[in-house]
Amino acid sequence: MFADRAKIIIKSGKGGDGHVSFRREKFVPAGGPDGGDGGKGGDVVFEIDNGMNNLSDYRHRRKFAATAGEEGGKKKCHGKNGTDLVLKVPEGTVVKDAASGKVIADMSRDNRRQIVLKGGRGGLGNMHFATSTMQAPKYAQPGGPSIELEVQLELKVLADVGLVGFPNVGKSTLLSRLTNANPEIANYHFTTLNPILGVVDLEDGKGFVMADIPGLIEGASEGVGLGHEFLRHIERTKVLLHLVDGASVEGRDPVEDIKTINEELSAYNMDLMSKPQIIVANKMDAVSPEEKEAILQKLHDAFPDNKIFVISAVSGEGIDPLIREVAAELEAYQGEDIIYEQEFDPSDLLAEEGSYTVEINEDGEYVVEGPKIEKMLGYINIDSEKGFIFFQRFLKEQGILKELEEKGIQEGDTVRMYGLVFDYYK
Ligand SMILES: Nc1nc2c(ncn2[C@@H]2O[C@H](COP(=O)(O)OP(=O)(O)OP(=O)(O)O)[C@@H](O)[C@H]2O)c(=O)[nH]1
Ligand SMILES: [Mg+2]
Structure with a gap:
């Protein structure tokens, strides 16, 4: 059957979680952290297939998912990356966000291949989180989230x-x-x-x-x-x-x-x-x-x-x-070929969730969590001077300090951000 429209649900792979483990060797009672990183989740990719002239492949199946990254392992073992999902479409296929109708990708001309949903990044294992004050971090970074999205595929052929x-x-x-x-x-x-x-x-x-x-x-x-x-x-x-x-x-x-x-x-x-x-x-x-x-x-x-x-x-x-x-x-004719510009980047869906929460647990600790915080902790080395300055600036610029104060934090109170625990001083 000929089809020039289809609505499908696509999903990228979640990143594998980082692993928490410690080196075990003879005569070494407490080895350092050796938890490996999780694998990256698979992307959802659209690709032009010149042998196709319609979208009927997408009429019978609704859901298409890339696979998740695997968890990291002990001994610094890196988890396996997820497999990308490659969706073949005829040239001229426009991929839109089904909810808003905004264009995500126009599979035309030079745009033969486009990553439409990025897989979650692999989480860092606890081997990355050892600091001078925290030599046995029990924290590893969770893998980045997957993205699920309903998209409308529309074939708009390229003819003069x-x-x-x-x-x-x-x-x-x-x-x-x-x-x-x-x-x-x-x-x-x-x-x-x-x-x-x-x-x-x-x-x-x-x-x-x-x-x-x-x-x-x-x-x-x-x-x-x-x-x-x-x-x-x-x-x-x-x-x-x-x-x-x-x-x-x-x-x-x-x-x-x-x-x-x-x-x-x-x-x-x-x-x-x-x-x-x-x-x-x-x-x-x-x-x-x-x-x-x-x-x-x-x-x-x-x-x-x-x-x-x-x-x-x-x-x-x-x-x-x-x-x-x-x-x-x-x-x-003076104009360019009519190619639709991207109006919507599905990665923005995650950015919106990039906020954080501040809560006080039973021990009276101020627990700050959120994807953004995690991300920041994953990439800085707080022991270095540069890293520490960055960290301080981050807390200020993201409004985290303000939020802590609003929640009534006092000097000497404990702040917990995943594996990072420190006392609060102005
Ligand atoms: N006499 C004559 N008949 C024609 C001419 N062009 C097409 N026809 C006839 O008109 C009829 C319709 O032709 P099609 O080419 O199928 O018309 P169409 O516009 O594609 O029709 P649809 O696909 O139904 O929209 C056929 O019987 C053709 O043979 C012409 O120049 N002269
Ligand atoms: Mg005809």
Whole structure:
């Protein structure tokens, strides 16, 4: 089944905890701490797979998780790192935070591979926490947390030119004529159900990508016909070809058709209306030369600002000038490829939890805990002068000193931060 949307839950691996152990040797009654570090948790990575063209792999399974890092061991043994989870997606897949709709990653062009959720870092073993006052630290750092997130995957194909129009006007016929693509063509509505890409080769080795999409009808934005969700596939295009049945084979009025489709385009996304739009009256083989002139005139009068071409996708009439015009429009296109910027970094979810708590335990000790504190303790050496100055500044800048005072701390009271215990003096 073709799918261009999927909602899944992804989870990175938790970091392995640091280990608490002490060296045991003959004749050495109390060896130093030798607890090793935990392994890093696995990342969740998205990667473009050129062999894929849709997201159906993600329709049947909801949860995807990387594995956790293993705990450190005694004798300074490092825990095994968790395995990364690599999720393959077709090029053009946009990964969004499901809750907010903000873009996390656009798997397009140069962005072949992106770490979307980082695994938790491995916790440091107690071998790192020995100080002159604490030679047998019973503390090791827990592994960093995993992140779980629901994400929306949306395929927005990368095409230069998009074909829009009512059903049955000949969009797929035109694509098959211009490119090596083989879309289904038939004389009924909604023959095309999924977007199809084709490459139009130009003389000088250049070319462009054209996207054929399902037909639109009045009310598509309210879900009539196939709806209008598939318009996401022309969001990145630079030029739109608006096809109409110039011969009115089904008795419809091409001018009205164009207006109707444009209303549906703007209901989907106003940005689509700012793209250059070339009007293409198709099926000209089915009318007399006089009728052809009349149709062209009528379209010019109704849409004086648009370029208008009359063609026959079946006979090939009028197609070369149309392609030259499209190529010129693309040449003149000043903007960059439409690539979505990252608006949301899942690592921020952890930063929000970066605060700390201050509590007084039964022994009257002031216990300060929180991921930020842990992190800081993991990376500084409090015995060095530099480390100690950093530590003091950290307590002040993070508002921890203030908080302790508010909780009523007095000189000489004990402060406990994981393995670090010290007396409070101003
Ligand atoms: N006479 C004539 N018939 C055409 C021309 N182009 C397409 N047709 C016919 O119109 C019918 C519809 O063509 P498609 O290419 O499937 O139309 P479409 O716009 O892709 O239709 P949907 O996928 O349903 O939106 C087919 O029977 C084609 O043979 C043309 O230039 N002249
Ligand atoms: Mg079609």
